[in-house]
Amino acid sequence: GNSVTQMEGPVTLSEEAFLTINCTYTATGYPSLFWYVQYPGEGLQLLLKATKADDKGSNKGFEATYRKETTSFHLEKGSVQVSDSAVYFCALNTDKLIFGTGTRLQVFP
Amino acid sequence: DGGITQSPKYLFRKEGQNVTLSCEQNLNHDAMYWYRQDPGQGLRLIYYSQIVNDFQKGDIAEGYSVSREKKESFPLTVTSAQKNPTAFYLCASRDRGRLLTNYGYTFGSGTRLTVV
Numbered sequence: 001g002n003s004v005t006q007m008e009g010p011v012t013l014s015e016e017a018f019l020t021i022n023c024t025y026t027a028t029g030y031p032s033l034f035w036y037v038q039y040p041g042e043g044l045q046l047l048l049k050a051t052k053a054d055d056k057g058s059n060k061g062f063e064a065t066y067r068k069e070t071t072s073f074h075l076e077k078g079s080v081q082v083s084d085s086a087v088y089f090c091a092l093n094t095d096k097l098i099f100g101t102g103t104r105l106q107v108f109p
Numbered sequence: 110d111g112g113i114t115q116s117p118k119y120l121f122r123k124e125g126q127n128v129t130l131s132c133e134q135n136l137n138h139d140a141m142y143w144y145r146q147d148p149g150q151g152l153r154l155i156y157y158s159q160i161v162n163d164f165q166k167g168d169i170a171e172g173y174s175v176s177r178e179k180k181e182s183f184p185l186t187v188t189s190a191q192k193n194p195t196a197f198y199l200c201a202s203r204d205r206g207r208l209l210t211n212y213g214y215t216f217g218s219g220t221r222l223t224v225v
């Protein structure tokens with residue numbers, strides 16, 4: 001069946017460090033891929049998405065590229081800020097949205 | 110502004126009682142979803158509905174029930190049969206009129222249910 005695997009957290013970084021959060025998926029067909037972000041006590045917000053192979057989603061300095069050959073959709077940011085501290089979820093969509101377990105990011109000044 | 114409203118934000122329930130969580134959207138979306146979030150387990154799908162008067166079980170439907178009498182509303186009832194109901198519940202919606210693979214979901218801000 002379809003599934004998403006994310007790296008376990010927490011990921012702890014200093015401000016301005018480079019961020020990578022790994023995400024790989026298993027799916028039949030050609031799913032769309034998403035990254036969602038959840039700030040403390042809130043629901044999920046769509047961060048970025050990609051709908052086909054080699055697409056790059058980007059938003060607020062975050063990027064992820066849909067890699068069909070490695071079935072991956074890793075999230076990256078060149079310079080993190082304290083305000084980026086949150087839980088990040090990778091997800092794929094066929095007829096329903098399937099999430100990874102989430103990765104908590106903690107950024108310290 | 111359009112969006113999804115979940116209420117209440119915090120809910121306390123005594124063991125053995127049923128409780129209903131509200132989810133309302135004014136986005137004119139066809140499909141609605143309920144997810145449960147537990148620490149370290151991500152989000153798991155409870156129930157979903159693609160159109161009014163129709164819904165399907167997700168991965169963890171036992172102990173829950175839903176109805177979809179109106180397009181705007183998709184309430185979730187946590188019954189006394191749910192053995193471990195304390196969790197954070199998220200409602201989401203999506204417009205099926207768009208291409209399935211080209212559109213993300215809109216989420217509510219969640220309801221935290223605690224059994225006391």
